[in-house]
Amino acid sequence: MAAPVLVGVSLKMYFGHARALRWFDAVAERVREHPAVASGDVAVFVIPTFVQLLPAVAAFAGTRVRVGAQDVATADAGAYTGEVSAVELAEVGVGLAEIGHAERRRLFGETDDVVARKAAAALRNGLTPVLCVGEADRLGRDASIAAAVDQLRRDLDGAPAGPVIAAYEPVWAIGAAEPAPVSHTIAVTRALREALDAMPGREGSAVVYGGSAGPGLLAALDGAVDGLFLGRFAHDVDALVQVIDEAAALAAEAVA
Numbered sequence: 001m002a003a004p005v006l007v008g009v010s011l012k013m014y015f016g017h018a019r020a021l022r023w024f025d026a027v028a029e030r031v032r033e034h035p036a037v038a039s040g041d042v043a044v045f046v047i048p049t050f051v052q053l054l055p056a057v058a059a060f061a062g063t064r065v066r067v068g069a070q071d072v073a074t075a076d077a078g079a080y081t082g083e084v085s086a087v088e089l090a091e092v093g094v095g096l097a098e099i100g101h102a103e104r105r106r107l108f109g110e111t112d113d114v115v116a117r118k119a120a121a122a123l124r125n126g127l128t129p130v131l132c133v134g135e136a137d138r139l140g141r142d143a144s145i146a147a148a149v150d151q152l153r154r155d156l157d158g159a160p161a162g163p164v165i166a167a168y169e170p171v172w173a174i175g176a177a178e179p180a181p182v183s184h185t186i187a188v189t190r191a192l193r194e195a196l197d198a199m200p201g202r203e204g205s206a207v208v209y210g211g212s213a214g215p216g217l218l219a220a221l222d223g224a225v226d227g228l229f230l231g232r233f234a235h236d237v238d239a240l241v242q243v244i245d246e247a248a249a250l251a252a253e254a255v256a
C-alpha cells in the first residue's frame with residue numbers, strides 16, 4: 001500500500017474547551033464515514049491543547065484519527081514544573097508530538113538545541129515528532145532551502161531512529177491570507193524529502209506543508225507533498241472535509 005496522504009490540524013489555542021469538544025465530535029462523525037480515512041489512504045491527525053487531549057482521544061476512539069500534543073518535555077520525569085512528558089502522553093494514547101513550531105521558537109525562545117532534545121524525547125518514547133521547520137523571512141528559493149534543511153538537520157541531531165513528520169512552515173506564511181506559492185513549496189519540500197532520505201533511520205518519514213493551508217492547496221500541489229498541516233482553515237469542519245476529500249483523490253491517483 002502507498003504511504004497515506006496526511007491531513008493534520010493544530011488547534012493552537014484558538015478554541016475554548018466546549019468549542020473544542022464540539023469540533024472533535026463533528027470531525028469524528030464525518031471521518032468515521034469517510035472511506036479513505038477508514039481504509040488508511042488518508043491519515044488524519046489532530047493536535048489540540050493539553051487540556052483537550054484526553055477528550056480528543058475519547059472522541060476519536062474507534063476512528064483512525066491520531067491525536068498529538070502541541071509540545072513535549074525534553075525530560076521523561078522529574079522536577080520540571082509545567083511540563084508534560086512524552087512518557088505520559090504515550091501512556092494516555094497520544095501518538096504525536098508537535099515540536100519546534102515557529103510560535104514556540106519566537107514567543108518562548110526555543111532553540112534548535114531544545115527542539116532536538118524534544119524530538120529525541122518523542123522518538124525514544126514512541127511518539128512521532130511533527131517537526132516544524134521553515135525560514136523566518138521571505139527569501140529566495142535557494143536560501144529558503146538552505147535554511148529549512150539546516151534547521152531540520154540541527155533539530156534531529158542526536159535523536160534516536162524513527163520516522164518523523166517534517167512540517168515545512170515558512171514563518172512568513174503562518175497566519176497569513178495565502179499560503180506560500182506552490183512552486184516555492186514544491187522546491188523546499190523536495191529538498192527536505194531528500195535530506196530525510198539521506199538520514200539513516202528515518203525511513204517512513206513524511207514531509208507536509210503548513211502555513212495558511214486550506215481547501216484547494218493539496219490539489220494544486222498535486223502530490224508534491226505528503227500532506228498538509230492546517231491551522232485556521234480547518235476550524236470549519238466542512239473545509240477540513242474538503243481537504244480530506246482532496247487527499248483521498250490524490251491517494252487514489254497514486255495507486256492508479
Ligand SMILES: O=C[C@H](O)COP(=O)(O)O
Nearest residue numbers: 010174175211212231232
Ligand atoms: O500549525 C499550523 C500552522 O502554523 C498554520 O497555521 P495557519 O494555517 O493558521 O496559518
